[in-house]
Amino acid sequence: MIWWAALPVLGYAGISAWLFSKQRDLIYLPQGTRVDAAQTDFTLARGDVQLHGWVLNPQARNPVIYFGGNAESIQNRREQLGRLLPDHSVYLVSYRGYGASGGAPSEEALFGDALAVFDTVRARHPDEPIAVVGSSLGSGVASYxxxxxxxxxLVLVAPFDSLVAVAQAHYxxxxxxxxxxxxxxxxxxxHGYEGDALVIRAGRDQVVPPSNTDRLIAAFGKPPRVADLPEADHNTIGGDPGFENALADFLR
Structure with missing residues (x-):
């Protein structure tokens, strides 16, 4: 009887242990994003890891850095961003383990890489303002x-207060x-951020609960501009006409 009573506890502990051991396989989904490095036109060395991506309008001023969502093939964003931001140079760099970039993703690695990308762009565009756009997982990178x-x-698309809070909501x-x-x-x-910011949120977001986005907005010191797209969900927000209008208007 004691053994049978212990089975649910053991099962719960086993699933928790599995979630802990496999968490990065569950968080990061780069499998469908891989491309050959020869298809890219931007490379940044980070120790023994090469990050690859693309630069749109490289001779333009006022650069914009785009950090993509989880499982997003950011090369598919080139046409849209090039069309919306013709007067900006736009940098799209795949996270390590994604696209043509080497290495394996982790929060620490992605944050360090993102700062290196920003510093490289700043060296290329001295004394020019640099805007940052982050979508979904990329909103966490852009916020950092x-x-x-x-x-x-700062533009945050389908953002969350913390990844752990979203995960807790789902499990x-x-x-x-x-x-x-x-x-x-x-x-x-x-917390207390006073910069110019835009939050674009999906009314039918099935990944980030509305309360998680609300808590992020409440953390700002200076309230961000908010664009609500009532018909968009987490995966379609980037194709919503309201997304294009809000992004272009804010960064213009």
Whole structure:
């Protein structure tokens, strides 16, 4: 009887242990994003890891850095951003383990890479304002950059307060807050943030609960501009006409 009574506890502990051991496989989804490095036109060395991506309008001023979403093939964003931002140079660099970039993703690595990308862009465009756009997972990366570097404008698309809070919302029966190592705590990074910011949110977001975006917005010191797209969901927000209008208007 004791053995049978212990089975649910053992099963719960086993699933929790599995979630802990496989968490980065569950968080990061680069498999469908891989491309050959020969297809890219930008390279940044980070120790023994090469990051690859693309630069649009390289001779233009006022650069914009785009940090993509999880499982997003950022090369597919080139046509849209080039069309919306013809007077800006736009940098799209794949996270390590994504696209043509080497290495394996982790919060610490992505944050360090993102700062290196910003510093490289600043060296290429001295004394020019640099805007940063982050979508979904990239909103966590962009929030960190904005907390550490002089970002002129910050755009967060389908953002969250922290990755661990979103994960806890999806797995309420497990102690996710104690298991997740890569926390992407954007609310903490942007606590009291006074810069110009735009939050674009999807009314039918099935990944980031509305309350998680609300808590992020509340963390700002200076309230951000908010664009609500009621018909968009987490995966379609970037194709919504309201997204294009809000982004172009804010960065113009």
């Amino acid at each position: 950059v904005a907390s550490r570097r002089p970002v002129s404008k 309420p029966m497990f102690p996710v807050r104690w298991l997740v190592k890569d926390r992407f705590d954007s609310a903490a990074n942007l």
